[in-house]
Amino acid sequence: xxxxxxxxxxxxxxYPLRDVILxxxxxxxxxxxxxxxxxxxxxxxxxxxxLITVVMVYYVMRRLVCRNCHYFGxxxxxxxxxxxxxxxxxxxxxxxxxxxxxxxxxIVYGLMVLVPLLALIVLMLDGSTTTRLMLLASxxxxxxxxxxxxxxxxxxxxxxxxxCMGSAAK
Numbered sequence: 780x781x782x783x784x785x786x787x788x789x790x791x792x793x794y795p796l797r798d799v800i801l802x803x804x805x806x807x808x809x810x811x812x813x814x815x816x817x818x819x820x821x822x823x824x825x826x827x828x829x830l831i832t833v834v835m836v837y838y839v840m841r842r843l844v845c846r847n848c849h850y851f852g853x854x855x856x857x858x859x860x861x862x863x864x865x866x867x868x869x870x871x872x873x874x875x876x877x878x879x880x881x882x883x884x885x886i887v888y889g890l891m892v893l894v895p896l897l898a899l900i901v902l903m904l905d906g907s908t909t910t911r912l913m914l915l916a917s918x919x920x921x922x923x924x925x926x927x928x929x930x931x932x933x934x935x936x937x938x939x940x941x942x943c944m945g946s947a948a949k
Contacts, residue, residue, distance in 0.1 A: 784875075790936050799857060805921055805925050806836065813828060813892070813894065816895035819910075839887075843880025845867075848939065851864055852869065875939070876942070896915075899918065
């Protein structure tokens with residue numbers, strides 16, 4: 780039996796463009812910092828991290844999550860509802876929480892941070908440098924923003940916040 784969808788009436792219908800730009804800039808910066816950390820281990824590792832992360836974030840997760848979201852075809856906090864609508868057909872909002880994407884999202888986004896973090900730890904075992912410390916600080920700040928601060932801010936005004944099991948506004 781599907782859970783009835785109850786949308787948050789005070790939520791925004793369309794997120795401000797500045798929020799979309801900021802969230803995407805933070806995500807791209809996180810990918811770049813992560814790729815740089817992995818690159819320091821091996822250029823092939825950096826390239827693999829970048830390709831896998833970009834495909835997972837901008838394609839696979841959009842197909843698995845965004846198709847069933849209220850914001851499909853609309854400007855959400857990241858603009859990914861619009862991106863998903865260009866590539867995929869709409870799903871069913873009632874299937875949102877049971878979609879595989881919602882279940883694997885913590886793993887995908889967690890590995891985006893954990894893999895470069897482990898790479899930096901391995902590199903620092905060989906010796907700390909200013910570059911490595913700056914990458915570590917950047918990674919931690921970007922991870923904190925994208926996974927906690929930015930998410931909580933966007934989830935607080937999301938129409939799906941009452942229904943979404945991944946909402947940071949609860």
